[in-house]
Amino acid sequence: MTNPNNSLTSEAVAVPLLDWYDRHARRLPWRAPPGASRMDPYHVWLSEIMLQQTTVATVKDYFERFLTLWPTVEGLASADLDRVLTEWAGLGYYARARNLHKCAQRVVEDHGGAFPDTEEALLNLPGIGRYTAAAIAAIAFGQRAVVMDGNIERVIARLNTVETPLPAAKPALYALTDAVTPDARAGDFAQAMMDLGATICTPRKPRCMLCPITAVCAGKDMAETLPRRAPKKVKPTRTGMAVWIENTNGAVLLRRRPESGLLGGMMEVPSSPWTEGVEPPETEEGAYGMPVSLAPGSFRMMGEIKHTFTHFHLRLTVARAQVVDADLPKDCIWCPLDNLGDVALPTVMRKVAKAALL
DNA sequence: AAACCGGGGGC
């Protein structure tokens, strides 16, 4: 691939970068120690799915926990989806967990339990897009693949002073990444670029003085301003009221959300609809009409929690009440307070629980 | 193009 600005070669970038990587590579649970045998594709895949939209520090414990529970892809494939969602709780983007489970089953059923070793075949698996297919091909199978994620986009935009805003700049950034990707050690190169982006070539306050490739970086004097981005949209605020309903056995009423959409398949504290542009409800009238009768006088306001999703802010008032009688639909359970840690509760609902129990 | 979450950094 020709180099569009005709200045940066793979050698000028990859040699000092890989040298830095060999000396400073972070020891991570999913990374082979230097000189060790190749990583298990199952481990590479699991870590890459978790690392989508999620930081290394957050992923570490989840990764080790998943491998303890399911040491092989066959084990994960035969696990209950609800168990996988429970273990995934807190990582966010729960469609990833559903696709993870589906992908494990496809690997077992269609590929005899072995991950395919081409980008094209990997791309056909659920939850594996362009980035993850390239990363697995390079890291697990030693192939030359062009790996592009947000960190690498940033490093490349700065190296070449690309001033076109994202996402329009993506094709140019891909070509520039292709131009500096070496034939050998493409997997280590990709990991080195991502490490560099995470620790040195950071979005704000980049540490150019510590950068192993600062000598060949065209953008080092304007690094913090790159890459440029199209202006972001403002998020609206939605409000509602969540009602923490307890029975006399010390259990709380939880409901499973629909399989798809926001927090798909996760458990929730029942709440009123989340509506935009109104003040959060503070009376019983705002409560969701669950098929329960509440003990007279047991309804109390417990405070308010805030949470932000991809496309809106949420303010939920939290109320607490005692139940007298209930005829629960199938998607509802009574969860003993001691078992709250063992259900698929997303972070926003853990905030609700905390407010209700204070 | 829009939907999809949570944690961490900067102030």
Add this chain to the structure above:
DNA sequence: GCCCCAGGTTT
């Protein structure tokens, strides 16, 4: 503490 932000896949 409170913003503000970055970040792949699917539809």
